[in-house]
Amino acid sequence: MVALIRHIMVLGRLRRARPVLGLLCCLLPMLLPIAASAEPDRWKAEGWKTDFSRSTVDFSSIISGGPPRDGIPPIDDPSFVPVEDVTGLDEREPVMSVMIGGEARAYPLRMMIWHEIVNDTLGGRAIAVTYCPLCNAAIVFDRTVDGSETTFGTTGKLRNSDLVMYDRQTESWWQQFTGEAIAGERTGMTLEVIPSRLEAWKHFRDRHPDGQVLTPGNPDLRDYGRNPYAGYDTSGVPFLYRGPMPEGILPLSYVVVIRETEAPPVVISLDRVRREGRIELKNGAVVTWVPGVRSALDDRAIAEGRQIGSVTVMRKGEDIAHELTFAFVVRAFLPEADILD
Numbered sequence: 001m002v003a004l005i006r007h008i009m010v011l012g013r014l015r016r017a018r019p020v021l022g023l024l025c026c027l028l029p030m031l032l033p034i035a036a037s038a039e040p041d042r043w044k045a046e047g048w049k050t051d052f053s054r055s056t057v058d059f060s061s062i063i064s065g066g067p068p069r070d071g072i073p074p075i076d077d078p079s080f081v082p083v084e085d086v087t088g089l090d091e092r093e094p095v096m097s098v099m100i101g102g103e104a105r106a107y108p109l110r111m112m113i114w115h116e117i118v119n120d121t122l123g124g125r126a127i128a129v130t131y132c133p134l135c136n137a138a139i140v141f142d143r144t145v146d147g148s149e150t151t152f153g154t155t156g157k158l159r160n161s162d163l164v165m166y167d168r169q170t171e172s173w174w175q176q177f178t179g180e181a182i183a184g185e186r187t188g189m190t191l192e193v194i195p196s197r198l199e200a201w202k203h204f205r206d207r208h209p210d211g212q213v214l215t216p217g218n219p220d221l222r223d224y225g226r227n228p229y230a231g232y233d234t235s236g237v238p239f240l241y242r243g244p245m246p247e248g249i250l251p252l253s254y255v256v257v258i259r260e261t262e263a264p265p266v267v268i269s270l271d272r273v274r275r276e277g278r279i280e281l282k283n284g285a286v287v288t289w290v291p292g293v294r295s296a297l298d299d300r301a302i303a304e305g306r307q308i309g310s311v312t313v314m315r316k317g318e319d320i321a322h323e324l325t326f327a328f329v330v331r332a333f334l335p336e337a338d339i340l341d
Helices: 002-010 014-035 040-045 109-115 201-207 270-276 327-333
Strands: 062-064 079-082 094-100 103-108 117-122 125-132 137-142 152-159 162-167 173-175 180-183 197-200 212-215 254-260 263-269 278-280 286-290 310-315 322-326
Touching: 094 109, 094 125, 094 137, 094 201, 103 109, 103 117, 103 201, 109 117, 109 125, 117 152, 125 162, 137 322, 152 173, 162 327, 197 201, 197 310, 254 270, 254 310, 254 327, 263 270, 270 278, 270 286, 310 322, 322 327
Parallel strands: 103 212
Antiparallel strands: 062 152, 079 212, 094 103, 094 197, 117 125, 125 137, 152 162, 162 173, 173 180, 254 263, 254 322, 278 286, 286 310
16 A cells, blocks of 8 residues: 555656545555554565664554665765756756855755765765655765764655665664664664755855756666656645644645754744744744745656745854754654744
8 A cells, every 4th residue: 555655656646646645645544554564574574684673663653665675776976067067957946955164065856856865975074965755854964873984775664754764884774854763783873964955056056156066877767857746745644644743734834943952943834934034043043034946846847846945044154954844744753842833
């Protein structure tokens, strides 16, 4: 059942299949215990060497997303071109952008949506650039764990609709949205989040004319530019999710999450930031509305997606780590957080 839904979504037929998928989503809570066996023995039979005796989560909360391990292939040897040589990107297309040690790179969502993880090194720092389409969670991590560099892949599993990654050094499983190891030898460890932005290609190009942009090593490997989740962020319910829903806000409403180690998370609806334009928080962070950024999860062609805008979150001129995600994701992973709307 889970694989069926995933297959329909990957074919990009979400709008036409929405009535059927709505029925399937209603049935999922009853069918998943039967359709998605979560026993470690089954995972070991798939070839996993993960130490499943160590975990911080209920294994029944982990389900198959459809593809096998690395069936959504991460990029381990990324190729880049200078900003001035980029062609074919709409000015408002969303890109993930990172700047470390004076070096800036952009990772277009037209590629991230098909690969989800890029293992890279920028400014001398080993990083993992990650994107989970079902959560619209674009997060960059330091991939040095316990003093040792590792690379990450996709398990093919989901928890609360969020990508479950694995590190290739120990095959521990990691929750992408939290950056926490949830099973295996490294259970309980947390990856360091590196500040990044989700912005329009034009904004990155104007800010970093000497920057670099991720480009396909093999342009024919995937249908880059096509959104396989067409209509997802305007659908009524999140797919492959069976957790509690947020109150007072639609589950697929965009929200900004600001997480800092010394403070509880601050969550603000994107609609509120759009209305006010600029919000100054008590901790000194400034959240600013940025117009002209397309949704990667709307139209079948990302270059034609509706404009939803984005945000910057800064303090004293420096970017602060944040995510533009969905309300249901906050309810699932940050249940103590109130959404300011």
